Amino acid sequence: MSAAKGSAGGGASEPAGADAATDADRAGRPVEGLDAGAARREWARLAAAVARANQAYHGADAPDISDAEYDALKRRLLAIEARFPELAEASPSGQVGAAPSQTFTPVRHARPMLSLENAFSATDITDFDDRIRRYLNLGPDAPLAYTAEPKIDGLSLSLRYEGGRLVQAATRGDGETGENVTANARTIADIPQHIAGAPAVLEVRGEVYMSHADFAELNARQGAAGGKTFANPRNAAAGSLRQLDAAITAARPLRFFAYAWGEVSEPLAATQFGAIARLAGFGLATNPLTRRCDGPGALLAAWHEIEAQRATLGYDIDGVVCKVDDLGLQARLGYRSTTPRWAIAHKFPAELAWTRLEAIDIQVGRTGALSPVARLAPVTVGGVVVSNATLHNEDYIAGRSATSGEAIRDGRDIRVGDWVQVYRAGDVIPKIADVDLSRRPAEAVPYVFPTRCPECGSEAVREAGDAVRRCTGGLICPAQAIEKLKHFVSRNAFDIDGLGARQIEMFYADDQLPIREPAEIFTLAARDGAKVTRLKNRDGFGEKSVKNLFEAIEKRRKIPLNRLIFALGIRHVGESAAMLLARHYGTWPAFEAAMTAARIGEGADWDDLVAIDGVGAVLAASVVTAFHQPAERALIDRLVAHLEIIAVAPPQAGDSTIAGKTLVFTGTLERMTRAEAKARAEALGAKVAGSVSAKTDLVIAGPGAGSKAKAAAALGIEVIDEDAWLRLIGG
Numbered sequence: 001m002s003a004a005k006g007s008a009g010g011g012a013s014e015p016a017g018a019d020a021a022t023d024a025d026r027a028g029r030p031v032e033g034l035d036a037g038a039a040r041r042e043w044a045r046l047a048a049a050v051a052r053a054n055q056a057y058h059g060a061d062a063p064d065i066s067d068a069e070y071d072a073l074k075r076r077l078l079a080i081e082a083r084f085p086e087l088a089e090a091s092p093s094g095q096v097g098a099a100p101s102q103t104f105t106p107v108r109h110a111r112p113m114l115s116l117e118n119a120f121s122a123t124d125i126t127d128f129d130d131r132i133r134r135y136l137n138l139g140p141d142a143p144l145a146y147t148a149e150p151k152i153d154g155l156s157l158s159l160r161y162e163g164g165r166l167v168q169a170a171t172r173g174d175g176e177t178g179e180n181v182t183a184n185a186r187t188i189a190d191i192p193q194h195i196a197g198a199p200a201v202l203e204v205r206g207e208v209y210m211s212h213a214d215f216a217e218l219n220a221r222q223g224a225a226g227g228k229t230f231a232n233p234r235n236a237a238a239g240s241l242r243q244l245d246a247a248i249t250a251a252r253p254l255r256f257f258a259y260a261w262g263e264v265s266e267p268l269a270a271t272q273f274g275a276i277a278r279l280a281g282f283g284l285a286t287n288p289l290t291r292r293c294d295g296p297g298a299l300l301a302a303w304h305e306i307e308a309q310r311a312t313l314g315y316d317i318d319g320v321v322c323k324v325d326d327l328g329l330q331a332r333l334g335y336r337s338t339t340p341r342w343a344i345a346h347k348f349p350a351e352l353a354w355t356r357l358e359a360i361d362i363q364v365g366r367t368g369a370l371s372p373v374a375r376l377a378p379v380t381v382g383g384v385v386v387s388n389a390t391l392h393n394e395d396y397i398a399g400r401s402a403t404s405g406e407a408i409r410d411g412r413d414i415r416v417g418d419w420v421q422v423y424r425a426g427d428v429i430p431k432i433a434d435v436d437l438s439r440r441p442a443e444a445v446p447y448v449f450p451t452r453c454p455e456c457g458s459e460a461v462r463e464a465g466d467a468v469r470r471c472t473g474g475l476i477c478p479a480q481a482i483e484k485l486k487h488f489v490s491r492n493a494f495d496i497d498g499l500g501a502r503q504i505e506m507f508y509a510d511d512q513l514p515i516r517e518p519a520e521i522f523t524l525a526a527r528d529g530a531k532v533t534r535l536k537n538r539d540g541f542g543e544k545s546v547k548n549l550f551e552a553i554e555k556r557r558k559i560p561l562n563r564l565i566f567a568l569g570i571r572h573v574g575e576s577a578a579m580l581l582a583r584h585y586g587t588w589p590a591f592e593a594a595m596t597a598a599r600i601g602e603g604a605d606w607d608d609l610v611a612i613d614g615v616g617a618v619l620a621a622s623v624v625t626a627f628h629q630p631a632e633r634a635l636i637d638r639l640v641a642h643l644e645i646i647a648v649a650p651p652q653a654g655d656s657t658i659a660g661k662t663l664v665f666t667g668t669l670e671r672m673t674r675a676e677a678k679a680r681a682e683a684l685g686a687k688v689a690g691s692v693s694a695k696t697d698l699v700i701a702g703p704g705a706g707s708k709a710k711a712a713a714a715l716g717i718e719v720i721d722e723d724a725w726l727r728l729i730g731g
């Protein structure tokens with residue numbers, strides 16, 4: 001099996017993990033010492049890295065930093081946000097996944113599909129237990145049971161049964177809206193079409209995954225047929241489920257474990273353990289390693305027990321999910337914005353191995369980034385043969401942080417010939433964690449990072465504050481042009497059937513009928529003259545496939561604004577940023593006019609751009625630059641001339657009665673703690689403030705309310721008691 005082979009190769013785009021390792025190193029440093037300026041700068045970098053990783057992981061089935069690294073980034077981001085809450089508003093830390101792909105019909109989940117908070121140590125688990133006890137006002141000795149379940153490394157799926165019949169299956173998407181994959185889900189043997197004795201409405205949630213054996217066989221089959229191979233079972237499962245043609249899904253060996261539920265018309269049981277048993281009774285596959293635990297000690301024992309079986313299970317798990325067993329308590333604990341308070345994912349450490357570094361290659365990405373790739377003597381890491389790994393950037397190789405210049409790995413540099421420690425965490429490009437100096441060959445010399453682009457010879461420069469050295473060749477650099485084109489046709493951009501990465505490389509090199517910029521995709525048929533004739537008989541093209549390709553291109557002349565903006569491949573503009581811009585400007589003419597008029601850092605157009613919630617100065621400057629750089633602008637103009645761009649509507653306001661309102665709680669609440677009340681209010685879209693002001697919409701006053709209730713009365717603000725509050729939020 002050579003699953004990870006080439007996963008760091010093949011023309012990586014932006015090295016999303018470029019500075020991730022150094023950020024992970026900083027994750028242990030106290031946040032308290034940061035001043036507001038340093039916090040904002042670090043936050044901006046972390047937020048961008050997390051957003052990029054979210055996009056890569058959920059949107060493109062192609063993760064590019066390890067789970068452990070992602071978790072470290074996110075922990076640090078959350079720690080900074082906890083200390084500087086004003087930063088949290090535009091943060092990706094609350095975002096579960098990427099926006100759904102537009103190739104499937106969107107499905108709004110009846111109950112959101114959530115993510116889990118992570119734990120990495122025994123202390124995190126005892127803290128979790130303490131937190132829950134505090135929230136519920138339980139003493140340290142009161143009984144509090146949990147379940148421990150393997151955390152399956154696949155993709156989550158929600159199955160809706162009405163009257164016992166499977167009526168809909170949806171992926172998680174962004175947690176609120178997923179993709180309708182009903183036809184595909186029906187082809188999975190573990191998913192029953194009918195459930196006898198099910199509640200009238202039953203939404204089953206669980207994980208679609210692929211076993212190691214099935215994954216290896218699928219890759220072998222795909223490889224033999226010249227098709228796409230997958231980096232790991234998770235990607236294979238995601239790629240197989242999200243097929244527009246359900247017949248392809250049917251041919252893929254997918255499996256499903258049920259572990260949760262969404263909307264149900266009657267309770268399944270009184271406990272998590274009982275509910276899982278109920279799901280098993282309905283004929284659904286549930287994980288046999290699920291345990292009931294009487295406290296944090298038992299949770300930790302179960303974690304060790306499950307970890308010991310990890311290598312022999314035959315499918316990937318990346319931790320143990322701990323859940324409060326009593327469903328009544330789960331309901332009281334409720335949710336934060338994207339994670340339940342009653343559950344936590346206790347992750348396993350990343351998998352490691354030592355091997356020799358044979359060479360360092362440089363790949364040039366879409367934005368010109370020079371990414372060093374380690375070529376390794378093949379080594380098995382957690383059941384996968386690894387021969388490539390990312391080295392992030394030149395500072396990482398040299399043993400220092402790209403941002404602070406501080407030593408990493410105690411300053412040990414990495415040289416060709418060294419023995420290096422490789423790690424991977426399930427589903428990403430492997431990384432080099434460490435180097436063994438005692439095994440360094442005498443002739444090994446420090447690596448000299450190139451200052452010229454290996455693809456086009458242009459100077460490669462590193463701007464202040466950038467971890468990455470970039471080729472300055474722009475569109476004359478074939479590597480950049482090809483990567484931009486690949487991005488342009490990729491699934492979440494123009495998604496042109498029959499025009500994938502392989503065809504882009506072929507057309508780029510073709511002298512008779514080349515595609516060297518996006519506009520040329522749309523002139524291809526016309527340039528082919530007598531249609532079909534010239535393309536036919538070329539690499540894999542027959543009459544029918546040429547016709548199909550032309551049709552697929554025609555179909556994409558009409559494109560939603562957000563997809564177009566994303567497809568342009570502007571640095572820092574991922575799918576979610578593209579959507580923010582599209583929603584704000586609505587139409588292409590409005591967007592184009594604003595970007596043309598905008599000047600970086602000044603004027604009304606700039607202010608309007610950076611005022612968009614979620615658009616920071618770095619992103620804004622990148623977009624404005626793209627529109628002011630003559631060659632890039634001309635390329636955009638040539639492209640747009642061939643398109644019909646669909647306007648995007650602004651987001652709808654929330655419809656809960658307290659959504660958007662500012663509330664103040666005062667006095668003693670008797671039916672729930674303050675924390676619980678605040679969380680419920682926020683979940684319904686309200687803001688909770690600490691003091692009464694002219695901006696307050698509603699005050700909830702319990703017994704003992706004093707000055708705040710008086711202030712509210714003086715300002716003419718409505719004051720209600722706890723019962724009225726409960727009625728307002730639906731009990």
Ligand code: IVH
Pocket residue numbers: 114115116149150151152153154155156207259260321340343345
């Ligand atoms: S419970 C409200 N249980 O992990 C909580 N999730 O990182 C819903 N996952 O989105 C999740 N195994 O895709 C739960 N036994 C398990 C799981 C599990 C895998 C996945 C799931 C979730 C993700 C969060």
